[in-house]
Amino acid sequence: MDFKDVIDAMHSQEIDSLIIFKPENIAYLSGFKPSSSSILILKDDAVLFTSKMEIDNALNQSKVQVAELKSLNEVKKTLQGTVGIENSLSVFTYKKICNDFKTKLTDVVESSRIIKADYEVKCIENAIKIAENSLMNTEIFETENKIAAELEFNMKMEGSIKPAFDTIVASGVRSSLPHATVTLNKLEFPVVIDWGAVYNNYCSDTTRTIIKNEKQAELFEIVLEAQKKAIKVIKPGIKASYVDKVARKVIEDYGYGSNFIHSTGHGLGLEVHEKPLLSQSDKSKLQEGMVITVEPGIYIKDEFGVRIEDVVLIKKNAVRLNKIKTEITL
């Protein structure tokens, strides 16, 4: 990735130096994702400060100049003019190196990350492919835990360094919890599987729900209809919130509005959750080159839940990047 765009955005916001601490933002600009505290300072040039322990890795992978991170004071010396800081910068670092400078909160790097380059789309597609193959090769459907273990094993064997997030396998009544962690319990139905792989630091994120009876099938059809209608309206120029509205309307019309307790989707890339957010509050406009998930769900407390999640690339319309079928049977 060429960071000229980010520097242009900095200048248009009258920022002279930008402090980048978030590992995903460092990965975006340098090609190297640090595993310990590292700081990238972007001015007209870029310098990545990283720990002694990681410096050889960084030198191998980084496209920008690398220096050893010896003290925050040394980093401070490289700052000049108005200093741009990320929302996620820690107060500790902020107080340590920014107190003599005029600062501005900015999301120039995250904003630049919203539109994916072809290379980035390829990485996401590869992550999806790994994740899908891995589910298709999963055989031990005995407990939530065993499914997750085998699925993650398969992803790792196919080259995903780690799962994109804690794999969710939520069965029976636990499927009514959108963020359930796995248990050792015997598998019941429905089974919600929400999983992702990582390829070159890029994530996939997909959900499938395996159903068994008519009540479950009924909700499945509603969620699927909501997802299809939402995907259909996606195109450059419409508001992110509108996609949420369309999905929510379907679910509301069937009387389950209060059971759809999260937003309809989110951007996907170096992080699992990126901008834009397909929610009521995000009024930003969709653009060509965005990669987003569409994941309506219905959760009935103490009974069960259904969620269906696919990844789409926005071109003239939404292009589904998932190849796996929506309906999975055992």
Next chain:
Amino acid sequence: MDFKDVIDAMHSQEIDSLIIFKPENIAYLSGFKPSSSSILILKDDAVLFTSKMEIDNALNQSKVQVAELKSLNEVKKTLQGTVGIENSLSVFTYKKICNDFKTKLTDVVESSRIIKADYEVKCIENAIKIAENSLMNTEIFETENKIAAELEFNMKMEGSIKPAFDTIVASGVRSSLPHATVTLNKLEFPVVIDWGAVYNNYCSDTTRTIIKNEKQAELFEIVLEAQKKAIKVIKPGIKASYVDKVARKVIEDYGYGSNFIHSTGHGLGLEVHEKPLLSQSDKSKLQEGMVITVEPGIYIKDEFGVRIEDVVLIKKNAVRLNKIKTEITL
């Protein structure tokens, strides 16, 4: 865990309200580890604000009152007096809810976490047991990647929700990189395996190096001597930096001082890296009830590396919590 100690520490620092954002600190005080942005406000009582999506999970697991996190403004309304903030709080949240208050950076929660209760030690021991059994049951020693995949599969099958950190399997020349990620390359020697499991949110962290020839064995013996001597001096009252000094001295005396490029160890608990740090700069005194790792290493660039890491509990002396042998052969 009873948070009376934390409240006492707050009061002694003249803090009236404490904002806790770090998931591990929330887990420590409430018993519930959130997977999305959540905020715990500690005054004389405690309220955990969490997302609608997680609220059922939180209600099931949290020992403190739970409320839905609707807006930061609502959280702000609960603050009063001098507000304590964590080092890791984001500048965004800080500016959003703290600007009308006098604030103080504080690490009262992390400081309280340094001394482990019996329950916490049990959790760490269980995590270690899972990790060790899992390595012992690993069979496919073909590529770095396959070892890591099988090891993580085994840990998950034994109940570890996820690895405590990205498993390191670094073989041949890659063993000279302390934080190497796994590759698909055919396995060479030595093989450095640095891995950990999680049990009830508590982590294990152990490293073994599998060696094959005399040069490797020579370095292995030096690192082991450094580790043994360091463990031997550990007891309540001595400085964390002294343990580092003892380990470093052994390695320096053999002429490899410049090849020991990280600190000698660190606290272990809800996070893999906690206080204290066994490094030159940490002058804090060791105390009974701390759980720390001791992990000297020697890294020879473009050749290979050796690291040995064990976990000890500080009682009258250091009590090794690992049961696995130091020397592992295939």
